[in-house]
Amino acid sequence: NAGVTQTPKFQVLKTGQSMTLQCAQDMNHNSMYWYRQDPGMGLRLIYYSASEGTTDKGEVPNGYNVSRLNKREFSLRLESAAPSQTSVYFCASVAQRGLSEQYFGPGTRLTVT
């Protein structure tokens, strides 16, 4: 099993450009998450998908959109990138809420100039 995979690993964008971060999991997990990690801020939840066909906002959703394409895949889109979106982005999945472990992808380092 590959676990949670993310593409790309690194990306540099100019202000105003758009891009989609891809995430896939092969563990048949129900719920998937997008976080951003910034120095001194920890991990902050952007969007999550409790199950296939549903998505909900997290703490910091502004400037982002998501798509739960199927049970395996959950993408994050930046329509018009801003320097404030420079961050490391993590995708995660969990089998079910509660005590289940979240499995994280390796992260995408995004720089917006």
Place this chain on the structure above:
Amino acid sequence: AQTVTQSQPEMSVQEAETVTLSCTYDTSESDYYLFWYKQPPSRQMILVIRQEAYKQQNATENRFSVNFQKAAKSFSLKISDSQLGDAAMYFCAQGGAGTYKYIFGTGTRLKVLA
């Protein structure tokens, strides 16, 4: 609203010694779950230990244990016999039984001195 606070941005410990990382939280849920995750320089997040709030007994995983004080809303992580490989960022996190959201603290960077 759920909050998780880690008040120690950085800690140091001598190899083979014991260190405790602090975490406090706030939640309106009566049933919830607490976690400690480790993030080494590779950036990969790894679960260290987890605790169900309704279980009074503190969780233990080898050299890692927690001190869960429910009334004080405190969930500290104790690392015994610290090893160089324990050097990492440690995040405390909380999830509720009635929500799919997890809230993370800001992290504590642990340095292990040889």
